Amino acid sequence: xxxxxxxxxxxxxxxxxxxxxxxxxxxxxxxxxxxxxxxxxxxxxxxxxxxxxxxxxxxxxxxxxxxxxxxxxxxxxxxxxxxxxxxxxxxxxxxxxxxxxxxxxxxxxxxxxxxxxxxxx
Numbered sequence: 072x073x074x075x076x077x078x079x080x081x082x083x084x085x086x087x088x089x090x091x092x093x094x095x096x097x098x099x100x101x102x103x104x105x106x107x108x109x110x111x112x113x114x115x116x117x118x119x120x121x122x123x124x125x126x127x128x129x130x131x132x133x134x135x136x137x138x139x140x141x142x143x144x145x146x147x148x149x150x151x152x153x154x155x156x157x158x159x160x161x162x163x164x165x166x167x168x169x170x171x172x173x174x175x176x177x178x179x180x181x182x183x184x185x186x187x188x189x190x191x192x
Contacts, residue, residue: 074177075176081111081112081114082109082144084108085109085139089107093134096111097109097111114145115145132170148160159172159180
């Protein structure tokens with residue numbers, strides 16, 4: 072798999088059943104059609120939660136709790152292997168088994184090809 076940076080982004084999906092504007096997405100809000108996805112850099116929850124004003128975080132929380140929005144993907148959790156000094160990415164394989172893989176920027180991050188836990192040092 073080629074080197075990418077896909078595991079550094081958050082992807083959300085409008086699951087409300089209708090077109091909706093989500094004011095906390097992007098710089099000035101985004102209008103999403105039903106089932107449309109939107110991807111933005113970084114961890115959306117952390118970004119909004121760390122703001123002094125909590126209005127946007129509360130709007131995200133409400134959209135999630137009310138079933139209007141779903142977080143499809145958020146940035147990965149990274150773990151340093153103590154034995155090999157190698158950074159690994161935490162993830163779930165297509166078999167629903169939790170494990171680690173190489174980060175996307177080193178050509179990893181694809182859990183569907185059964186490479187979970189491969190090359191662990």
